[in-house]
Amino acid sequence: MGNKDYTVKQLFELEACTNCRICADVCPAVSASKEGKLSAVYRMKGLKEIVKGRTGLFRKLLGKKGLSDEEWKEYGNTVFRCTLCGNCQEICPVGIHLKDLWLSLRHDLFHSRFYPEKIDMIRDNLAESHNVFAEENEERADWVEDMKDAPEDGFIKERAEVVYFTGCVASYFPLAQKIPVALAEILDRSGVDFTLLGEEEWCCGFPMLGAGLKDMLQPFVRHNLEAVEKKGAKRIIFACPSCFQMWREHYPSIVPIAHASEFLMDLVRNHRVPLKNLDMTVTYHDPCDLGRGARVFDAPRDVIRSIPGVKLVELSQNRENCRCCGGGGNLEMMDSRLSSEIAKRKIDEVLDTGAQAVITSCQQCVRTMMTYVKRNKVPIDVMDITQLVHRALKR
Numbered sequence: 001m002g003n004k005d006y007t008v009k010q011l012f013e014l015e016a017c018t019n020c021r022i023c024a025d026v027c028p029a030v031s032a033s034k035e036g037k038l039s040a041v042y043r044m045k046g047l048k049e050i051v052k053g054r055t056g057l058f059r060k061l062l063g064k065k066g067l068s069d070e071e072w073k074e075y076g077n078t079v080f081r082c083t084l085c086g087n088c089q090e091i092c093p094v095g096i097h098l099k100d101l102w103l104s105l106r107h108d109l110f111h112s113r114f115y116p117e118k119i120d121m122i123r124d125n126l127a128e129s130h131n132v133f134a135e136e137n138e139e140r141a142d143w144v145e146d147m148k149d150a151p152e153d154g155f156i157k158e159r160a161e162v163v164y165f166t167g168c169v170a171s172y173f174p175l176a177q178k179i180p181v182a183l184a185e186i187l188d189r190s191g192v193d194f195t196l197l198g199e200e201e202w203c204c205g206f207p208m209l210g211a212g213l214k215d216m217l218q219p220f221v222r223h224n225l226e227a228v229e230k231k232g233a234k235r236i237i238f239a240c241p242s243c244f245q246m247w248r249e250h251y252p253s254i255v256p257i258a259h260a261s262e263f264l265m266d267l268v269r270n271h272r273v274p275l276k277n278l279d280m281t282v283t284y285h286d287p288c289d290l291g292r293g294a295r296v297f298d299a300p301r302d303v304i305r306s307i308p309g310v311k312l313v314e315l316s317q318n319r320e321n322c323r324c325c326g327g328g329g330n331l332e333m334m335d336s337r338l339s340s341e342i343a344k345r346k347i348d349e350v351l352d353t354g355a356q357a358v359i360t361s362c363q364q365c366v367r368t369m370m371t372y373v374k375r376n377k378v379p380i381d382v383m384d385i386t387q388l389v390h391r392a393l394k395r
């Protein structure tokens with residue numbers, strides 16, 4: 001596919017880069033690795049060369065040969081060592097849509113066969129099991145069995161007002177499964193008529209885009225749409241910002257969608273969630289796809305402030321400038337050491353606030369920060385917003 005993997009707008013945007021390098025200053029991958037070649041500005045330069053090296057006229061006029069296999073491979077590896085946090089896009093003074101460009105570039109690298117081997121594993125897992133971890137898809141809602149008073153129907157109804165789309169990470173990872181358990185209990189206590197999709201839920205497609213596997217997406221989109229339509233739902237909610245982003249940007253709009261923090265705020269405002277006092281000081285980490293991506297900054301903070309006794313202190317870099325936790329862009333699969341180095345910097349910033357817990361609104365952020373905290377015995381709690389509300393629920 002080559003240059004056809006980019007839109008005309010993206011090809012123009014390549015030329016708009018002024019080489020100002022501000023994007024390198026805010027890149028978590030650069031600061032954690034000290035490698036300038038992981039920056040957006042380096043990637044832009046390389047991409048310009050690639051695009052021009054492919055066109056016959058430029059090759060003739062400028063004598064461009066294009067990259068050797070070795071150079072392609074090296075460049076490809078730097079492209080996948082990025083969390084897709086979007087901080088470079090947020091700061092870019094020219095307004096280049098860098099995040100979309102990184103996705104097109106990954107797609108191009110897949111077509112050009114210069115991608116890390118682990119991408120093949122992601123592709124095979126998704127094709128065979130419809131989830132990114134090669135787990136049995138029938139076991140998607142098995143976390144319900146861990147609940148104290150699990151209902152007989154396992155929260156899977158034939159029809160319901162609301163569908164809770166759980167996502168792969170929360171469905172299968174023990175560290176993240178506390179999130180759906182908490183949210184399901186809150187919804188149940190608040191009298192919300194909701195259902196899970198269970199084995200009828202397939203991966204939302206987000207890991208495919210991050211891996212350059214966009215060509216696989218459409219059957220997954222069609223399947224998930226049909227599964228939701230069968231439930232007759234009037235709303236879909238997501239605790240995972242990446243699933244939420246996929247449905248916002250890549251699915252046709254069939255019913256209104258909301259992130260769990262927004263849905264919870266509505267429930268709290270309508271006095272449907274009885275909350276007790278929690279004597280805690282917490283800070284809030286804006287997940288990249290929910291904050292910078294969806295501009296949802298206030299709903300989670302309003303939920304936190306609505307819990308009596310809870311004091312919210314802000315991180316030094318917050319809202320649209322919030323630093324990534326290290327868990328995005330499939331980075332953990334590609335370079336777990338770099339992901340952990342980024343998490344370290346995040347947790348150091350959290351500790352500077354003096355808070356007892358860091359709250360976020362994302363299962364992947366919880367998993368990344370919690371893994372770092374547990375491995376390094378850091379005395380801080382890591383919780384999703386649903387877990388904080390669950391802790392404050394009046395029994």
Ligand code: SF4
Nearest residue numbers: 027082083085086088
């Ligand atoms: S998306 Fe984030 S990690 Fe990737 S280049 Fe931009 S700032 Fe760096």
Ligand code: SF4
Nearest residue numbers: 017018020021023092
């Ligand atoms: S901030 Fe934007 S214009 Fe400046 S170097 Fe980075 S991509 Fe180019």
